[in-house]
Amino acid sequence: MKAITWHGKGDMRCETVPDPKIEDGRDAIIKVSACAICGSDLHLMNGIIPSMESGDIVGHECMGEVVEVGRDNKALKVGDRVVVPFTIACGECFFCAKGFFSGCERSNPNAKLAAKLWGHSPAGLFGYSHLLGGYSGGQAEYVRVPFADVGPIKVPDGMSDEQALFLSDIFPTGYMGAEFCDIQRGDTIAVWGCGPVGQMAIRSAFLLGAERVIAIDTVPERLAMARDGGAETLDFHEVDVYDEIQSRTHGRGADACIDAVGTEADATASFDSVLDRIKTATFMGTDRPHVLRQAINCCRNFGTVSIIGVYGGFLDKIPFGSAINRGLTFRMAQTPVQRYLPMLMERIQKGEIDPSFVITHRAGLEDAPDLYKTFRDKKDGCIKVVLKP
Structure with missing residues (x-):
């Protein structure tokens, strides 16, 4: 065969x-x-x-x-x-x-x-x-x-x-990512990554009752597909994602954040993403968790970070102090x-x-x-x- x-x-x-x-x-x-x-x-x-x-x-x-x-x-x-x-x-x-x-x-x-x-x-x-x-x-x-x-x-x-x-x-994975967010009426969900899983997460979030979905990517076709699904979109090469999410949520942050990117986040998005790329290229790190760091910082107090992007090893410089001091919940799975x-x-x-x-x-x-x-x-x-x- x-x-x-x-x-x-x-x-x-x-x-x-x-x-x-x-x-x-x-x-x-x-x-x-x-x-x-x-x-x-x-x-x-x-x-x-x-x-x-x-x-x-x-x-x-x-x-x-x-x-x-x-x-x-x-x-x-x-x-x-x-x-x-x-x-x-x-x-x-x-x-x-x-x-x-x-x-x-x-x-x-x-x-x-x-x-x-x-x-x-x-x-x-x-x-x-x-x-x-x-x-x-x-x-x-x-x-x-x-x-x-x-x-x-x-x-x-x-x-x-x-x-x-x-x-x-990809449909069950995107749906699970949205389900992990425990979506309540009026919630704003932020989704990093508008690839196939991210697209399914966007639509699943609306199926489960989200009022708004903010989708983050930089590829024009992906952003257009996300808008077709009802999402607001951010191009991370054009805006500061944290500042923009703060602005759109009146300074509170997203109710839940979905990381649909995982280990190979864009290596040009920020200084820490460049550093991640250098570390993995020189075998000083296993993954590039820039998106996860950003999702943690963009999530409101006592919100949820849902992780459905694939990670394989040991993640570096995760702002866990932010997570514990602000009461974040993490949900993740294959x-x-x-x-x-x-x-x-x-x-x-x-x-x-x-x-x-x-x-x-x-x-x-x-x-x-x-x-x-x-x-x-x-x-x-x-x-x-x-x-x-």
């Missing part, structure tokens, strides 16, 4: 690789009908996620048709059309039983490796390093889905692939996608949101290596790429 593979920093390829096979009775094999390049995949391309190996198949946003089912899987049958959560979960352990599927205790075979870095291991993820299980990803013609009697959800007739695809990751799927599927069916609004580019797998670069470099108005194997 054809698949997108990683071969080192900046080296993504479309190659022929062996077809996946059933390895466990609960597995299923999915013939991929649509997959996507995620902003998190750019962290892989940029070489900042450890434990990648040459030839690893990437991708964690996919859906398709079931073509083979393990003998113990009673939830799916051949021919079912499903969307696959990026978090892999057994459905039975302590965390799965509580709905915290991204904390699954059984799905990461390399849990000891992850625990050395983070203290405990999260769930395994598709196509996202050996630290998180070494699972082959979904940017391919076929993908093996472990614990497939728990994760994938059937897509109803009449719902297009493009409407359903983003239930795999999204327990299975927890959100039925409810978000229903919202799509009711017409409350059509997640396909975010798509700007469609292509086949063979075009993916070039589109990785287009997406990374923010060229050609690229916000979201969907691949059709």
